[in-house]
Amino acid sequence: MSGPLVVLVGPMGVGKSSVGELLAARLGTTYRDTDADVVAEAGKPIAEIFYDEGEEHFRALERRAVAAAVAEHSGVLSLGGGAVLEGTTRELLADRPVVYLSMNVDEAVRRVGLGAARPLLAVNPRKQWRELMDARRHLYEEVARTVVPTDGRTPEEVAQAIIDALELPEGPAAPGVENTGMTQQGTTRIQVAGTAGSDPYEVLVGHQLLGELPQLIGDRAKRVAVLHPEALAETGEAVRQDLADQGYEAIAIQLPNAEEAKTVEVAAYCWKALGQTGFTRSDVIVGVGGGATTDVAGFVAASWLRGVRWIAVPTTVLGMVDAAVGGKTGINTAEGKNLVGAFHPPAGVLCDLAALDSLPVHDYVSGMAEIIKAGFIADPVILDLIEADPEGARTPAGPHTAELIERSIRVKAEVVSSDLKESGLREILNYGHTLGHAIEKNERYKWRHGAAVSIGMVFAAELGRLAGRLDDATADRHRTVLESVGLPLAYRGDQWPKLLENMKVDKKSRGDLLRFIVLDGIGKPTVLEGPDPAVLLAAYGEVSA
Ligand SMILES: NC(=O)c1ccc[n+]([C@@H]2O[C@H](COP(=O)([O-])OP(=O)(O)OC[C@H]3O[C@@H](n4cnc5c(N)ncnc54)[C@H](O)[C@@H]3O)[C@@H](O)[C@H]2O)c1
Numbered sequence: 291m292s293g294p295l296v297v298l299v300g301p302m303g304v305g306k307s308s309v310g311e312l313l314a315a316r317l318g319t320t321y322r323d324t325d326a327d328v329v330a331e332a333g334k335p336i337a338e339i340f341y342d343e344g345e346e347h348f349r350a351l352e353r354r355a356v357a358a359a360v361a362e363h364s365g366v367l368s369l370g371g372g373a374v375l376e377g378t379t380r381e382l383l384a385d386r387p388v389v390y391l392s393m394n395v396d397e398a399v400r401r402v403g404l405g406a407a408r409p410l411l412a413v414n415p416r417k418q419w420r421e422l423m424d425a426r427r428h429l430y431e432e433v434a435r436t437v438v439p440t441d442g443r444t445p446e447e448v449a450q451a452i453i454d455a456l457e458l459p460e461g462p463a464a465p466g467v468e469n470t471g472m473t474q475q476g477t478t479r480i481q482v483a484g485t486a487g488s489d490p491y492e493v494l495v496g497h498q499l500l501g502e503l504p505q506l507i508g509d510r511a512k513r514v515a516v517l518h519p520e521a522l523a524e525t526g527e528a529v530r531q532d533l534a535d536q537g538y539e540a541i542a543i544q545l546p547n548a549e550e551a552k553t554v555e556v557a558a559y560c561w562k563a564l565g566q567t568g569f570t571r572s573d574v575i576v577g578v579g580g581g582a583t584t585d586v587a588g589f590v591a592a593s594w595l596r597g598v599r600w601i602a603v604p605t606t607v608l609g610m611v612d613a614a615v616g617g618k619t620g621i622n623t624a625e626g627k628n629l630v631g632a633f634h635p636p637a638g639v640l641c642d643l644a645a646l647d648s649l650p651v652h653d654y655v656s657g658m659a660e661i662i663k664a665g666f667i668a669d670p671v672i673l674d675l676i677e678a679d680p681e682g683a684r685t686p687a688g689p690h691t692a693e694l695i696e697r698s699i700r701v702k703a704e705v706v707s708s709d710l711k712e713s714g715l716r717e718i719l720n721y722g723h724t725l726g727h728a729i730e731k732n733e734r735y736k737w738r739h740g741a742a743v744s745i746g747m748v749f750a751a752e753l754g755r756l757a758g759r760l761d762d763a764t765a766d767r768h769r770t771v772l773e774s775v776g777l778p779l780a781y782r783g784d785q786w787p788k789l790l791e792n793m794k795v796d797k798k799s800r801g802d803l804l805r806f807i808v809l810d811g812i813g814k815p816t817v818l819e820g821p822d823p824a825v826l827l828a829a830y831g832e833v834s835a
């Protein structure tokens with residue numbers, strides 16, 4: 291029987307896309323997602339289809355998409371969470387290699403958070419999850435050849451379990467095709483789902499990706515503004531020229547380097563340049579640079595005419611693995627870090643690894659802090675890879691550069707795909723940032739973000755340990771892995787009162803309540819609300835120089 295090599299079914303948020311992409315890469319085949327087919331067909335996100343036309347209409351679109359994909363696709367296919375509700379779909383799946391990815395309710399609520407972007411889980415998520423699973427579990431089991439539990443497992447481990455269960459032959463990666471997975475040569479495409487009314491987009495990781503820009507910019511744009519930092523004046527001009535050669539009216543806007551760009555004055559300078567160019571709603575902003583540049587570019591795009599499209603071309607490790615992905619954009623104020631901003635996802639992200647060759651080593655290492663963060667909150671393989679070769683992790687020529695970057699992007703993509711606006715799950719990405727941002731403000735934004743976050747993570751680990759949540763070995767591992775790549779572990783002891791004051795404006799605070807992300811273990815982030823001031827002070831004592 292021809293048709294898909296594997297069909298993944300299971301509830302929303304179980305990780306069908308990330309597992310499916312990995313699996314396709316391991317099997318040397320392509321990945322297809324019927325939810326993406328429905329979105330393409332309808333021309334709008336699923337939440338909007340539900341809202342505008344109702345569930346019945348969505349199910350009809352989904353039924354057609356599944357029938358087409360089962361007939362046409364020969365790689366890995368994943369189906370929407372409710373596809374099995376349709377009797378005709380279940381018949382279609384009879385005798386197919388269907389895998390049910392299961393998870394328990396606690397894990398579901400943790401992964402999907404409050405589910406603001408999930409049309410069926412808008413209120414009371416725990417109760418609704420239980421009811422949803424009670425209604426669907428037997429249908430998943432009916433169509434499945436095998437059940438693979440995902441609780442506490444990484445996408446890699448789940449992909450391996452599927453390969454073992456179905457005895458699938460692994461094949462060479464197919465370069466240049468959709469979702470090719472991790473490969474140094476080919477281009478990796480990582481999907482970020484459209485949520486909260488935003489469109490889905492892709493993060494591309496590879497080499498020579500600038501050729502992708504015109505397609506992302508599209509035909510409707512007449513003007514393009516390329517925002518770049520002073521350090522990348524030549525690159526910015528080259529991108530501008532390239533776009534001008536393609537027929538766009540392209541301007542370059544040079545920003546100061548690093549945090550000096552993240553001010554309202556710089557944003558106003560950009561607004562002025564756009565106004566003088568006659569920039570309209572169909573025109574596009576391209577941010578070429580580190581996290582500071584893409585934060586400003588995204589913010590200018592979010593605020594100009596109340597929102598124009600933008601594309602991120604991150605040129606630092608930190609920009610690639612974190613800042614450019616997920617749509618948090620913004621600027622600093624004297625009162626605190628990133629206090630003004632908007633959620634405004636890019637239309638695409640191009641991570642050209644060659645850009646990292648010119649990055650000063652301390653900027654490269656700063657980006658490792660966010661990679662290590664992704665390791666602690668979600669993907670311990672990252673930590674293993676760094677510990678196996680800490681020197682290699684400090685340079686773009688290291689043996690695991692692409693894999694570390696791609697793994698970290700996958701962690702971020704998975705989180706922001708289910709919680710764009712930080713209504714729950716997304717807070718885990720703030721691990722180490724509560725104290726980190728306070729240090730940045732205290733240093734008048736002269737420190738590199740990653741250095742401050744490194745100390746912030748050691749502090750959060752000590753907080754977790756003192757709160758009786760984190761074991762000694764994992765807390766100590768923070769110090770060893772961060773130090774091994776050259777990141778700082780301590781800050782001035784006499785600054786605690788100022789740092790405490792600074793932390794009060796952290797975006798996770800509610801009223802007078804300070805909230806921190808801590809770990810119950812590796813890959814088990816959780817929120818610690820209103821810790822005892824004595825515990826906070828004691829934790830700070832552990833990072834005081
Ligand atoms: N929006 C988000 O979700 C998010 C996530 C993480 C961090 N951030 C923000 O990102 C910022 C930090 O980003 P960063 O670490 O990339 O620092 P950065 O943008 O300040 O860049 C560091 C320095 O490197 C220069 N540079 C950039 N690319 C270069 C290259 N290829 N070669 C040579 N020099 C280059 C820059 O001009 C700058 O001087 C912070 O403001 C942080 O708050 C945002």
Ligand SMILES: O=C(O)C(=O)C[C@@H](O)[C@H](O)[C@H](O)COP(=O)(O)O
Pocket residue numbers: 612616618627628660712716717719720723797
């Ligand atoms: O994307 C997120 O969400 C994060 O928290 C990622 C952080 O690494 C990043 O530094 C972010 O800019 C911090 O956001 P903020 O809301 O605390 O300013």
